[in-house]
Amino acid sequence: MNAIDRLGAARAMPKVVLHDHLDGGLRIETILELAAAIGHELPTTDPTALRAWFRAGADARDILQYLATFDHTVPLLQTPEALARIAAEAAVDLADDGVVYAEVRFAPELHPGVGDLGAAIETVATGFAEGMRLAADAGREIDVRTIVCAMRTGDVSAEVARAAVAAADPAAPGGVVAFDLAGAETGFPPTDHAEACRIALEGGLALTVHASEPPGLELIDAALEVGAQRIGHGVRLIEDCTFGADGSLGLGALARRVLDEGVPLELCPSCNVQIGAVPTLADHPVGPFLRAGFAATVNTDNRLMSGVSVSSEVAAVAEAFDLDDTELTRLQRNAISAAFCDEDTRARVSARIG
Numbered sequence: 001m002n003a004i005d006r007l008g009a010a011r012a013m014p015k016v017v018l019h020d021h022l023d024g025g026l027r028i029e030t031i032l033e034l035a036a037a038i039g040h041e042l043p044t045t046d047p048t049a050l051r052a053w054f055r056a057g058a059d060a061r062d063i064l065q066y067l068a069t070f071d072h073t074v075p076l077l078q079t080p081e082a083l084a085r086i087a088a089e090a091a092v093d094l095a096d097d098g099v100v101y102a103e104v105r106f107a108p109e110l111h112p113g114v115g116d117l118g119a120a121i122e123t124v125a126t127g128f129a130e131g132m133r134l135a136a137d138a139g140r141e142i143d144v145r146t147i148v149c150a151m152r153t154g155d156v157s158a159e160v161a162r163a164a165v166a167a168a169d170p171a172a173p174g175g176v177v178a179f180d181l182a183g184a185e186t187g188f189p190p191t192d193h194a195e196a197c198r199i200a201l202e203g204g205l206a207l208t209v210h211a212s213e214p215p216g217l218e219l220i221d222a223a224l225e226v227g228a229q230r231i232g233h234g235v236r237l238i239e240d241c242t243f244g245a246d247g248s249l250g251l252g253a254l255a256r257r258v259l260d261e262g263v264p265l266e267l268c269p270s271c272n273v274q275i276g277a278v279p280t281l282a283d284h285p286v287g288p289f290l291r292a293g294f295a296a297t298v299n300t301d302n303r304l305m306s307g308v309s310v311s312s313e314v315a316a317v318a319e320a321f322d323l324d325d326t327e328l329t330r331l332q333r334n335a336i337s338a339a340f341c342d343e344d345t346r347a348r349v350s351a352r353i354g
Contacts, residue, residue: 058274066275230264249291
């Protein structure tokens with residue numbers, strides 16, 4: 001099967017995405033409109049050149065340059081109308097790509113223009129619900145839920161966790177299902193925000209924590225220490241593995257724990273390459289992890305910056321590791337099994353995956 005055929009097959013497959021950032025998935029046309037409306041100066045107003053500029057930031061293999069691209073998305077999302085619009089568009093775009101269930105995350109503290117933390121959360125949830133309705137009207141069913149992030153470089157994580165708990169509703173369209181720690185990781189371990197994680201867990205929310213930057217194994221271990229039920233990225237778990245000449249995978253203590261406890265990994269292959277976690281897609285652990293029995297999943301992280309879709313990521317992974325249909329379906333089953341939604345939604349989506 002050639003690359004075009006793989007992409008077509010991936011688009012036709014019902015898919016689940018668990019790690020997708022709202023402010024990293026805007027449409028180029030929306031960026032241009034919102035920037036013009038508030039007088040925000042963009043690097044260029046040519047749509048093709050602007051798309052290339054965002055992608056160049058990701059391809060720099062420098063996490064700081066990657067994060068700097070958000071300087072031209074977040075400032076545009078400081079009104080309820082703009083934030084709700086991009087939430088609705090995200091749901092529609094994912095549905096158009098064949099996604100049947102998505103957990104999309106955002107950090108309400110980055111949107112003070114919308115109102116307080118609760119107002120920002122409500123705005124996004126409402127936008128997702130509207131996008132679900134629009135997708136359904138077009139004949140494409142999708143369930144979307146919200147993951148609320150606190151920025152680990154900030155000092156309001158406990159307040160964000162409380163706001164997320166207050167908005168929790170795993171069964172509602174766009175409802176809040178989980179809490180996350182996002183942003184720069186090196187020098188900002190999850191344990192700095194242990195109180196926020198405790199508030200979220202005790203308040204009935206699920207917990208996922210980003211762990212993709214150096215020191216990789218320490219951050220993954222710290223994420224588990226604060227109670228993470230899924231690991232955001234988790235690609236550097238490969239540092240605790242060895243590869244035998246026969247392709248067998250040897251596991252260190254941490255990798256063995258993740259496998260034995262069935263901790264889902266929200267792997268984002270293209271982004272993981274772009275930030276330098278692995279040299280190439282062929283070096284990514286998603287294929288070996290899947291075949292070794294890890295709860296591996298394939299995700300997008302930031303569709304705009306990485307220049308990807310859920311389908312393109314699935315197709316790229318299939319090509320890199322020669323995954324068959326059974327293995328590709330297992331990735332989707334892993335994802336819906338790891339989803340933080342209510343059981344009725346999980347059963348409905350599982351039936352669509354097959």
